[in-house]
Amino acid sequence: MTKRSRPKTPRAVAEGQAPYGTPTPLRFIDLFCGIGGFRIAFENIGARCVFSSDWDKYSRLTYAANFGETPHGDIHTVAVADIPAHDILCGGFPCQPFSLAGVSKKNSLGRKHGFDDEKQGNLFFSIADIIDYHKPAAFVLENVKNLKSHDKGRTFQVIYDTLTRALGYQVHTKIIDARNVVPQHRERIFLVGFREPRYFEFPEFPKTEPKLASILERDVPSKYTLTDNLWAYLQAYAKKHQDAGNGFGFGMVTGDSTTRTLSARYHKDGSEILVSQGPRKNPRRLTPRECARLMGYPDTFKINVSDTQAYRQFGNSVVVPVVQKIATAVLSTLKCPIGHTPELTLAEDPTCFPAPKRKNKKNTPPTFPHA
Numbered sequence: 001m002t003k004r005s006r007p008k009t010p011r012a013v014a015e016g017q018a019p020y021g022t023p024t025p026l027r028f029i030d031l032f033c034g035i036g037g038f039r040i041a042f043e044n045i046g047a048r049c050v051f052s053s054d055w056d057k058y059s060r061l062t063y064a065a066n067f068g069e070t071p072h073g074d075i076h077t078v079a080v081a082d083i084p085a086h087d088i089l090c091g092g093f094p095c096q097p098f099s100l101a102g103v104s105k106k107n108s109l110g111r112k113h114g115f116d117d118e119k120q121g122n123l124f125f126s127i128a129d130i131i132d133y134h135k136p137a138a139f140v141l142e143n144v145k146n147l148k149s150h151d152k153g154r155t156f157q158v159i160y161d162t163l164t165r166a167l168g169y170q171v172h173t174k175i176i177d178a179r180n181v182v183p184q185h186r187e188r189i190f191l192v193g194f195r196e197p198r199y200f201e202f203p204e205f206p207k208t209e210p211k212l213a214s215i216l217e218r219d220v221p222s223k224y225t226l227t228d229n230l231w232a233y234l235q236a237y238a239k240k241h242q243d244a245g246n247g248f249g250f251g252m253v254t255g256d257s258t259t260r261t262l263s264a265r266y267h268k269d270g271s272e273i274l275v276s277q278g279p280r281k282n283p284r285r286l287t288p289r290e291c292a293r294l295m296g297y298p299d300t301f302k303i304n305v306s307d308t309q310a311y312r313q314f315g316n317s318v319v320v321p322v323v324q325k326i327a328t329a330v331l332s333t334l335k336c337p338i339g340h341t342p343e344l345t346l347a348e349d350p351t352c353f354p355a356p357k358r359k360n361k362k363n364t365p366p367t368f369p370h371a
């Protein structure tokens with residue numbers, strides 16, 4: 001006879017929880033979700049998405065095609081109380097106000113940037129408001145590497161102080177380069193926070209570097225080969241900058257390479273990643289499917305928008321296997337009792353963080369990083 005589980009309470013049903021007696025998957029929310037890089041990673045480790053938001057029309061189309069739901073729109077129009085309860089908040093909040101490209105472009109236009117950017121700069125505070133209201137057990141935030149140095153470090157300081165001092169979370173940060181999981185040099189900063197004092201370590205990545213050949217398609221349509229005009233322009237542009245002593249130029253790659261960072265503007269001229277087709281043929285751009293692979297998306301991921309939109313979407317995304325490794329580490333941390341330290345792990349409890357292998361063999365007392 002099968003054991004009957006207790007029925008869900010109306011509130012539990014509303015929050016999408018499993019009934020008593022069944023293991024409850026961790027619930028996460030996908031803020032600034034783009035095309036769902038965080039979602040794939042967290043669903044792959046068994047967590048369940050209970051809310052998503054992105055205001056971009058075309059990203060919402062891609063998200064709907066792949067996850068069967070259209071994200072909520074502008075986060076400013078969502079009441080914090082209408083967001084379901086969740087265990088983990090995920091968000092790759094928009095890079096532009098903080099990225100080098102965004103900053104220099106905005107400076108040259110005489111516009112403000114960072115927290116002074118009225119429209120975009122306060123998006124971090126939307127995240128802070130949601131954390132403050134829902135108090136999730138953990139959060140995982142992602143941003144461009146130069147978030148740390150923006151405005152002489154002041155922007156990061158405000159973010160860090162808000163998360164730690166104002167909201168009371170323990171925050172761990174790390175810049176991770178995706179080149180050990182995909183053939184792309186892509187450095188991003190991750191901020192992982194816990195409501196309670198919990199032991200956490202960022203995951204280790206393999207030392208090997210996959211090569212571009214592993215993600216290239218076989219029969220690439222000729223439309224991806226650069227026209228003579230564009231190729232001549234890019235070469236002249238690179239030469240001009242070389243002569244002036246700076247390094248701007250195109251990034252030519254072969255099957256043996258690691259690419260530069262795929263950007264949201266790749267659709268413009270493809271200059272940061274040009275695939276060599278030998279001396280007699282102009283180079284080509286990556287196809288959208290190759291960009292998907294370069295970001296660690298599975299081949300089952302549906303691309304149902306124009307090439308321009310697809311390039312933009314993948315260039316803005318996270319590298320899925322990087323997030324998945326972090327998600328796995330967050331899950332391990334949340335499974336362990338509060339206050340757990342690896343040194344206290346019982347041999348028969350394989351779900352908790354094992355004692356890390358330390359180079360220093362001396363008996364060091366257990367610590368909570370960044371506590």
Ligand SMILES: C[S@@+](CC[C@H](N)C(=O)[O-])C[C@H]1O[C@@H](n2cnc3c(N)ncnc32)[C@H](O)[C@@H]1O
Binds near residue numbers: 095
């Ligand atoms: C860096 S991308 C995040 C991409 C995402 N992590 C992924 O894997 O595809 C930032 C996203 O924030 C969205 N965004 C910007 N302002 C927004 C707002 N006010 N409300 C909702 N989404 C917004 C943009 O449309 C963009 O898709």
